[in-house]
Amino acid sequence: MSSASQSKQELPKGAFRITRENQYNAVPKIFRSYWIKLAEKNTYYNKTFMAEWADGLENELVLDAGCGQSSSLSRRNTPLLYLVGLDPLPEDMKINNELRWRVQGVLEALPFADNTFSGIHCDSVFEHISDPKLVVGEFHRILKPGGRVIINTNSVFNPFMFPNKFLSVKRREWLKEKLHITSEGTYPAPYRINTKRKLVGFLRRAGFSDIRIYRWGVPNVYHPRWFLVLQLLMELLAETPLFCGLKHRLMATCRK
Numbered sequence: 199m200s201s202a203s204q205s206k207q208e209l210p211k212g213a214f215r216i217t218r219e220n221q222y223n224a225v226p227k228i229f230r231s232y233w234i235k236l237a238e239k240n241t242y243y244n245k246t247f248m249a250e251w252a253d254g255l256e257n258e259l260v261l262d263a264g265c266g267q268s269s270s271l272s273r274r275n276t277p278l279l280y281l282v283g284l285d286p287l288p289e290d291m292k293i294n295n296e297l298r299w300r301v302q303g304v305l306e307a308l309p310f311a312d313n314t315f316s317g318i319h320c321d322s323v324f325e326h327i328s329d330p331k332l333v334v335g336e337f338h339r340i341l342k343p344g345g346r347v348i349i350n351t352n353s354v355f356n357p358f359m360f361p362n363k364f365l366s367v368k369r370r371e372w373l374k375e376k377l378h379i380t381s382e383g384t385y386p387a388p389y390r391i392n393t394k395r396k397l398v399g400f401l402r403r404a405g406f407s408d409i410r411i412y413r414w415g416v417p418n419v420y421h422p423r424w425f426l427v428l429q430l431l432m433e434l435l436a437e438t439p440l441f442c443g444l445k446h447r448l449m450a451t452c453r454k
């Protein structure tokens with residue numbers, strides 16, 4: 199029996215364990231080489247790029263803003279000795295044992311003095327922010343001069359994200375259940391800062407410089423298959439400059 203089918207048997211009915219192998223197997227043959235290209239780019243941004251961004255911050259105070267249950271910075275093997283996690287949910291942070299310090303709070307009113315941190319990492323949180331001006335202003339305030347920021351978020355133009363802008367969490371969960379779509383937990387997502395123009399505009403007005411934008415995407419839902427195929431077609435379309443806004447992931451780096 200293959201390891202894939204063994205691990206499948208261990209799971210409760212309807213559950214799907216996401217591994218690179220079973221993601222690959224779920225992709226129709228015609229898309230496989232394209233999927234490998236997407237997955238490699240994803241690995242590059244999540245590992246190599248992240249390690250380069252964190253280079254030199256090993257002994258500096260770095261904030262993981264909206265760290266949740268698991269710090270994606272730690273998952274990315276960046277040896278940050280002074281990583282502080284902040285999240286409004288203490289129960290989630292308790293599970294996050296990769297952080298040296300945990301602080302309960304919100305990005306709109308950061309409980310830190312001016313010029314404290316050398317780096318801020320913020321992954322998958324900006325889609326939940328209702329007052330972006332306040333948040334980027336707070337980032338600027340708590341950063342030391344020359345301090346760096348990395349923001350990873352979802353693009354609002356991605357059609358698989360777009361409905362989130364209008365549907366309540368309850369409606370979204372109901373719709374996902376009806377369409378048999380399984381994905382990770384949901385938080386309210388007003389998407390106020392999730393286009394390149396808005397992200398750059400808010401960061402520039404807060405006083406940041408050296409603002410760079412990156413886009414990439416890899417499907418995040420593998421069942422049902424029709425949904426996966428739609429995502430792959432969308433990623434393909436988004437390879438063209440005209441439709442690049444459709445790319446799933448939007449990332450900004452900048453400096454104070």
Ligand SMILES: C[S@@+](CC[C@H](N)C(=O)[O-])C[C@H]1O[C@@H](n2cnc3c(N)ncnc32)[C@H](O)[C@@H]1O
Binds near residue numbers: 265269284
């Ligand atoms: C999708 S999770 C991402 C968690 C983690 N950053 C990661 O990449 O795995 C979104 C997180 O943002 C947090 N969050 C939502 N609104 C926030 C706010 N206004 N201030 C701080 N954190 C917030 C949530 O509590 C949640 O932990």
